[in-house]
Amino acid sequence: MKTSKPLSVLLSVLIALAVLTGSIAVPLLCRPFYYAHIGPMGLEEYYLSREQIETAYNQMMDFCLGKREDFSAGVLAFSQSGADHFADVRGLFLLDLRVLRASLALLLAALVVCKMKNLRPHRFLGRGPGFWAAAGLGTAFLVIGGLAALDFDRAFVIFHSIFFPGKDNWIFDWSMDPIILFLPQDFFRNCALLILALLLVWCGCLIGADLWAGNRGKRD
Numbered sequence: 480m481k482t483s484k485p486l487s488v489l490l491s492v493l494i495a496l497a498v499l500t501g502s503i504a505v506p507l508l509c510r511p512f513y514y515a516h517i518g519p520m521g522l523e524e525y526y527l528s529r530e531q532i533e534t535a536y537n538q539m540m541d542f543c544l545g546k547r548e549d550f551s552a553g554v555l556a557f558s559q560s561g562a563d564h565f566a567d568v569r570g571l572f573l574l575d576l577r578v579l580r581a582s583l584a585l586l587l588a589a590l591v592v593c594k595m596k597n598l599r600p601h602r603f604l605g606r607g608p609g610f611w612a613a614a615g616l617g618t619a620f621l622v623i624g625g626l627a628a629l630d631f632d633r634a635f636v637i638f639h640s641i642f643f644p645g646k647d648n649w650i651f652d653w654s655m656d657p658i659i660l661f662l663p664q665d666f667f668r669n670c671a672l673l674i675l676a677l678l679l680v681w682c683g684c685l686i687g688a689d690l691w692a693g694n695r696g697k698r699d
Contacts, residue, residue, distance in 0.1 A: 505673065
């Protein structure tokens with residue numbers, strides 16, 4: 480069976496993209512994760528019922544995920560500046576989901592081509608593309624997560640300055656955009672922790688699978 484170095488590099492990149500975007504997609508698509516925060520974070524202490532809070536969140540997320548064209552947040556009022564920010568967020572969310580779908584489709588296509596042409600990825604230093612994707616991604620996000628843990632407030636600001644360059648409409652005035660009262664910074668911190676945990680679990684599984692496959696190959 481022939482081996483290919485470019486194929487190994489391509490697969491490493493695609494696997495890393497799939498793990499990253501897949502981990503990010505979980506808090507975007509799993510709405511019960513937000514619902515579970517309503518009570519512990521005291522969101523009902525403001526002036527909406529739990530049902531109204533869930534409706535506001537669902538309508539906001541429907542817009543951000545491309546399920547509706549007009550921005551809405553239930554019974555909550557919003558400013559044009561606030562709506563514009565969520566339009567920017569919508570672009571990032573949809574980009575993540577598109578990259579996830581594309582990376583999974585390309586991985587599947589690569590596996591089919593490898594099967595048809597009797598080709599396999601080269602194992603750099605005896606390790607496969609899954610190992611290198613996990614090692615690189617896991618190391619990078621352990622460093623990023625460690626730095627963010629030192630000062631999450633600063634990390635939050637840096638994140639917005641990177642992904643929303645030149646804009647300050649992400650700084651909400653709750654009297655104009657009361658939706659921000661129901662999206663506390665602690666919720667975003669927990670989203671980041673969930674993403675990091677999922678990413679590291681996947682990386683651990685990929686590294687473990689590669690080590691197992693390597694040991695099995697030596698025995699055979």
